[in-house]
Amino acid sequence: MSYNVNVELGDRSYPIHIGSDMQSEIGSIIAAEGLSGVCLVIADEHTGEIYGDKVVASLRAANFSPSLVMIPAGESSKSSNQLVDLYSAALTAGLDRQGFIVALGGGVVGDLAGYAAASFLRGIPFVQIPTSLLAMVDSSVGGKTGINLAEGKNLVGAFHQPSLVFIDLKTLSTLPQREFLAGMAEVVKYGIIRDRVFFDHIEAKVEELHPTGNRAILSDLVRRCCEIKAEVVAADEREGSLRAILNFGHTLGHAIENKAGYGGIYIHGEAISVGMVYAARLSVAVCGMSSKEADRIEALLVKLGLPVRAMGLNWIALREAMSVDKKAFGGAPQFVLASSIGTVSTGHSLPEELLEATWASMS
Numbered sequence: 429m430s431y432n433v434n435v436e437l438g439d440r441s442y443p444i445h446i447g448s449d450m451q452s453e454i455g456s457i458i459a460a461e462g463l464s465g466v467c468l469v470i471a472d473e474h475t476g477e478i479y480g481d482k483v484v485a486s487l488r489a490a491n492f493s494p495s496l497v498m499i500p501a502g503e504s505s506k507s508s509n510q511l512v513d514l515y516s517a518a519l520t521a522g523l524d525r526q527g528f529i530v531a532l533g534g535g536v537v538g539d540l541a542g543y544a545a546a547s548f549l550r551g552i553p554f555v556q557i558p559t560s561l562l563a564m565v566d567s568s569v570g571g572k573t574g575i576n577l578a579e580g581k582n583l584v585g586a587f588h589q590p591s592l593v594f595i596d597l598k599t600l601s602t603l604p605q606r607e608f609l610a611g612m613a614e615v616v617k618y619g620i621i622r623d624r625v626f627f628d629h630i631e632a633k634v635e636e637l638h639p640t641g642n643r644a645i646l647s648d649l650v651r652r653c654c655e656i657k658a659e660v661v662a663a664d665e666r667e668g669s670l671r672a673i674l675n676f677g678h679t680l681g682h683a684i685e686n687k688a689g690y691g692g693i694y695i696h697g698e699a700i701s702v703g704m705v706y707a708a709r710l711s712v713a714v715c716g717m718s719s720k721e722a723d724r725i726e727a728l729l730v731k732l733g734l735p736v737r738a739m740g741l742n743w744i745a746l747r748e749a750m751s752v753d754k755k756a757f758g759g760a761p762q763f764v765l766a767s768s769i770g771t772v773s774t775g776h777s778l779p780e781e782l783l784e785a786t787w788a789s790m791s
């Protein structure tokens with residue numbers, strides 16, 4: 429069973445193919461999108477080892493000229509050094525403006541390879557083949573690409589939409605459990621920001637959610653997240669307004685990642701889980717969310733096995749990191765808050781005492 433969700437962006441619209449065990453079809457599906465010629469498949473050492481040969485064989489069978497390059501796994505690869513190495517790999521592979529890049533991996537590969545595609549030869553097409561749950565439901569859709577600086581996450585980047593997103597749910601069977609759960613944090617986020625019924629559904633199915641779990645349930649989950657993301661991106665591609673709702677939990681989450689060391693004690697989705705609990709508590713304080721609903725959010729994250737506290741981090745350092753966040757206005761961090769599960773608003777800047785006291789209440 430497979431289906432498509434479309435991201436409607438005029439002449440830059442593209443399909444998200446969602447199915448299971450479809451990797452041998454990737455070459456013909458890309459060809460059907462009108463791409464041709466030389467392509468550079470960028471994977472990390474894990475996804476390249478497991479899926480690289482299969483994807484390259486499928487591309488070759490569809491008359492493309494693919495090369496595979498593998499980068500070290502982990503957040504530290506979203507760096508300027510790694511980016512420059514990829515430009516060299518692209519030149520060695522003979523990539524020209526008629527060619528394209530394929531990102532085969534999680535959000536790290538997708539963001540880095542996407543930015544390489546956005547900038548190499550002033551921009552060439554790229555295809556996303558997300559293999560982590562987080563990348564399937566979030567990072568592969570919407571065209572945000574970029575790298576980190578020592579000062580903060582994603583501080584350099586570009587909007588560059590893929591030509592196609594190809595989600596093969598079977599790849600989740602090799603995803604480590606911890607990474608799967610981190611992706612579930614973003615899944616829960618979609619319920620909070622846009623779809624109360626979806627949140628109820630995740631609560632009801634929580635016991636069945638694991639990487640090798642019921643494929644139909646996973647498939648429905650991924651599809652609903654992609655639908656929401658596609659709808660938000662189509663309405664506000666460049667985050668002028670609505671798209672900012674996708675940052676629920678991210679203001680503190682990014683600061684936690686930054687201060688705990690990227691990919692260290694807290695991986696992205698785990699940091700977002702803590703950030704969502706923080707945002708829910710702020711929502712109770714200033715946005716009319718009931719304590720009962722904030723507790724429900726926290727209870728669901730706990731039930732999934734996600735962290736809801738980040739111990740050992742200093743408030744002053746976290747607060748400083750929030751000021752450097754690219755969404756901050758003149759040093760004041762901006763929050764997405766919820767009046768209830770399913771309804772959020774953006775652009776909240778809050779009193780310092782409340783920010784600190786809410787953090788203290790979680791320590």
Ligand code: NAD
Binds near residue numbers: 475501567604696697
């Ligand atoms: P990741 O890319 O580091 O992948 C996590 C780990 O899982 C890696 O070790 C990877 O090798 C491994 N892996 C991935 N798929 C696998 C599979 N099928 N089998 C075995 N191992 C597999 O991390 P992530 O959580 O996917 O992405 C996090 C990144 O995404 C962060 O850099 C974050 O900033 C970014 N992000 C971007 C957006 C966006 O809109 N562009 C949105 C959310 C997050």
Ligand code: GLY
Binds near residue numbers: 567569570572671674
């Ligand atoms: N993950 C945030 C966004 O795509 O806008």
